Amino acid sequence: MKKFALSLSLAPLAAFADEVAAVAVEATQAVVAPVAAAAAEVATVEPVLNSGDTAWMMMSTALVLLMTPVGLALFYAGMTRAKNVLNTYAMVFGAFVVAFVAWIIAGFSIAFGTADGSMNQVVGGFSHIMLSGISWTEFASVDLGQLYPKFVFVAFQGTFAAITVAIVAGSVIERMKFSTWMVFAGIWTIVVYAPIAHMVWGGGYLFNEGALDFAGGTVVHMNGGLAGLVLAVLLGKRAGYPKIAMKPISVILTAVGAGMLWFGWYGFNAGSAFGANAIAGVAFLSTTIAASVATLTWIVLESIVFKKATLLGAATGAVAGLVAITPAAGFVLVPGALIIGVSGAAVAFFGVMVLKKKLGYDDSLDAFGVHFLAGLWGAIATGIFAVTDKALLWSGPLKDADDRMGQIVVQLESVAIVGLFTLVGTIVVYYIAMALTGGARVDDEQESMGLDESVHGERGFNL
Numbered sequence: 001m002k003k004f005a006l007s008l009s010l011a012p013l014a015a016f017a018d019e020v021a022a023v024a025v026e027a028t029q030a031v032v033a034p035v036a037a038a039a040a041e042v043a044t045v046e047p048v049l050n051s052g053d054t055a056w057m058m059m060s061t062a063l064v065l066l067m068t069p070v071g072l073a074l075f076y077a078g079m080t081r082a083k084n085v086l087n088t089y090a091m092v093f094g095a096f097v098v099a100f101v102a103w104i105i106a107g108f109s110i111a112f113g114t115a116d117g118s119m120n121q122v123v124g125g126f127s128h129i130m131l132s133g134i135s136w137t138e139f140a141s142v143d144l145g146q147l148y149p150k151f152v153f154v155a156f157q158g159t160f161a162a163i164t165v166a167i168v169a170g171s172v173i174e175r176m177k178f179s180t181w182m183v184f185a186g187i188w189t190i191v192v193y194a195p196i197a198h199m200v201w202g203g204g205y206l207f208n209e210g211a212l213d214f215a216g217g218t219v220v221h222m223n224g225g226l227a228g229l230v231l232a233v234l235l236g237k238r239a240g241y242p243k244i245a246m247k248p249i250s251v252i253l254t255a256v257g258a259g260m261l262w263f264g265w266y267g268f269n270a271g272s273a274f275g276a277n278a279i280a281g282v283a284f285l286s287t288t289i290a291a292s293v294a295t296l297t298w299i300v301l302e303s304i305v306f307k308k309a310t311l312l313g314a315a316t317g318a319v320a321g322l323v324a325i326t327p328a329a330g331f332v333l334v335p336g337a338l339i340i341g342v343s344g345a346a347v348a349f350f351g352v353m354v355l356k357k358k359l360g361y362d363d364s365l366d367a368f369g370v371h372f373l374a375g376l377w378g379a380i381a382t383g384i385f386a387v388t389d390k391a392l393l394w395s396g397p398l399k400d401a402d403d404r405m406g407q408i409v410v411q412l413e414s415v416a417i418v419g420l421f422t423l424v425g426t427i428v429v430y431y432i433a434m435a436l437t438g439g440a441r442v443d444d445e446q447e448s449m450g451l452d453e454s455v456h457g458e459r460g461f462n463l
Contacts, residue, residue, distance in 0.1 A: 047142050054148035056276035057140075057156060063267025064159035068096040068166050071260030075319070076170050077460070078253030079312070079365050083450020084174045085249050085460035091169040091178065095185045099162040102189040105130060107161055108154050110194035112202045121205040124198045146274050156271065160216060161193050164224040170367035171228030175238050175447055178455050180440040184433035188227070192425035196223055196418055210407070211414035212386055214283065215272035217327025217379040218418045225372025226419060227426040229363055234430055235440060237362035239447055249460075251312045258315035262291055265322050269329040283329035287322065290341030294321020297345035305353070320348035320370050324378035328385060336385030340378060348374045376415055383411035 073092040080088045099107075106129055115125030127133055131154065140146035140153040165185045172181070198204040200211060200219050213219060238246070248254065269287045273280035298317025299309040324344020325337060332340065351369030363369065386407070434440040446454035453459060 047139060047147055049139070049149070050147040050275070053146070053275040053277075054152065056280070057148050057152045057271065057274065060267035060271025061152065061156040061159055063264045064156065064163065064271065065096075065264075067261055067264035067268065068159070068163045069093045071257050071264050072163065072166050073257070074253050075257030075261060075315070076173065076254075076365050078250045078255070078257060079248040080173055081246055081450070082249045082461065083452055085452065086458055087178065087451035087455055088169070088173045089460070090456060091173060091176075091181055092166045094178070094182050095166040095169055096162040098182050098185045099165040099189040099193075100158050102186040103158040103161045103194075104154070106190050107194040108157065110190065111157065111161075111197035114203070120203065121208075122199060123195050124202050124204070140274070144274070148275075153274075157197070160220060160268075161189050161197070164193055164216075164220045165189055167221070167224030167367050167371050168228045168231060170365035170371075171232040171363045172235055173364045174451065175235055175441055176231070177437060177440055177442055178451070180433050180437040183436050184231075184429060184440075187432060188426065188429045191429055192227065192422060193219075193223065195425075196421055199417070199421075200414065206414045206417060209413065210410050212331060212382045212407070212411065213327045213379060213414070214330045214382070215269045215326045217323075217375045217382065218414055221323045221326060221371040221375030222379065222415060222418055223422050225368045225370070225375060226422045228367035229361060229372065230423060230426040231430060232361055232363050232368075234427070238364065239444065241362045242360075248312065251310075251315075255311050255315045258318050262318060262322060265291070265326075269326060273330055279330045282333070286329050286332055286334075286337035287325055289334060289337040290325035290344065291318050291321040293338055293341035294318060294324065294345035297321075297342050298349060301346065301349050316348070316352070316366070316370060317345045320345045320374045323348070323371055323374040324381070326375070327378045328382040331382055331386035333387060336381075336387075339385060340381045343381065344374045344377055347377045379415050380408065380411050383408040 069092065073089045076092055077085045077089045106126070108131065109126050109128035110123050113124035113126065113128045114120065115123055119125070131151075134150055134154070136149070136151055138150040140148055140150045146153070165188060168185075168188075169181070195204075197219050199206045200213050201207060206218075211218070240246075265287055266284055270280040270284040273283055295314050295318040298313050298320065302313045303309045321341040321344050324340050324347070325332075328336060328340055348370045351373040352366045355373075356363060356366070356369055361368075384404070430440065442451060442455070
């Protein structure tokens with residue numbers, strides 16, 4: 001009886017509790033449902049273009065473009081003889097346009113496409129031939145926060161391919177057929193440059209090994225400098241070299257070219273941060289430091305060895321410093337930039353002033369001495385001086401932050417593989433281009449007259 005009475009007394013309370021619970025559930029749903037809907041909406045929001053990064057990457061692309069048909073062309077043209085100055089400029093200019101077209105047709109796909117299986121270690125595949133499968137609305141890499149158009153990324157990387165081929169021209173000017181050169185430039189971009197770019201930057205073998213190359217020490221400078229030496233040896237020396245004095249037509253042109261290269265190099269190095277960000281600032285400063293101290297180093301070395309400091313030497317030193325810092329630009333701070341700049345200039349000075357004379361090769365404008373040797377040292381020095389700050393290394397931390405030697409070994413592996421691939425690939429492409437154009441070297445009469453008039457029917461200067 002007591003239990004029954006108690007149940008009667010609790011019944012209203014239970015009913016009230018149920019009513020409160022129901023109201024609570026409804027209230028919770030009223031609050032949670034909009035939050036969940038908002039979260040779902042956020043999750044499905046399309047990424048939005050970053051106008052700041054887009055502007056910086058387009059500007060960087062323009063800066064790198066400026067380096068080739070203006071900066072490098074003037075730098076090389078000023079160092080050649082008067083009768084070949086126009087041809088030298090034309091070879092650099094021609095290299096840019098041919099390489100860029102080759103890049104669009106197949107180079108980009110091979111470098112940054114995605115292949116299946118083991119082939120992806122060397123080439124990226126052929127899914128993006130003629131940029132097929134890439135929409136004009138597509139972003140470069142949403143996963144990495146690169147919210148600028150992929151077409152801009154394609155153009156940016158294409159300017160790297162173009163200047164790499166143009167570097168090669170410095171070793172073979174004054175004696176290579178223009179037609180052979182143009183054919184060589186197009187094929188080499190696809191067969192040699194693109195696979196190396198994939199291996200180092202595009203997700204290939206060296207990328208997976210953890211090789212560090214911020215903006216092209218191995219991909220651009222080692223690659224172009226070594227290819228130049230290979231062509232110089234295959235073509236043979238210029239008539240009269242080294243007995244006949246081959247004075248540059250205008251050191252001023254070369255100095256202006258060096259200045260334009262330095263200016264464009266900010267797009268080359270700071271642009272390789274792929275955004276207007278703090279890493280770009282690091283690369284910007286380290287580039288300036290290395291180039292400045294390298295210029296001073298070359299001036300001091302010339303003053304000690306030859307008792308005179310030349311403008312040509314200063315310009316060469318600046319470029320050597322820029323080359324050396326390129327693979328490390330976004331990976332090192334002030335001490336590393338200083339050391340790499342000084343040592344890079346010293347290495348290039350040795351290559352130009354000592355090694356070239358000892359071995360006797362005719363590297364017309366020292367593409368090997370400046371680009372290959374300084375690039376080689378820069379690539380190794382990156383492993384020595386790269387900081388262990390994960391926030392600074394966009395491609396990941398050092399292979400093992402506690403094992404500096406491990407990273408140096410990886411860097412040595414990368415320069416060895418790139419060097420071997422460039423050596424073999426360049427020889428193959430040279431013989432293909434030679435076969436397609438009926439020989440690679442101009443005849444004796446053309447070489448004696450000068451290639452400006454004999455090949456182009458023009459003069460660089462009508463004095």
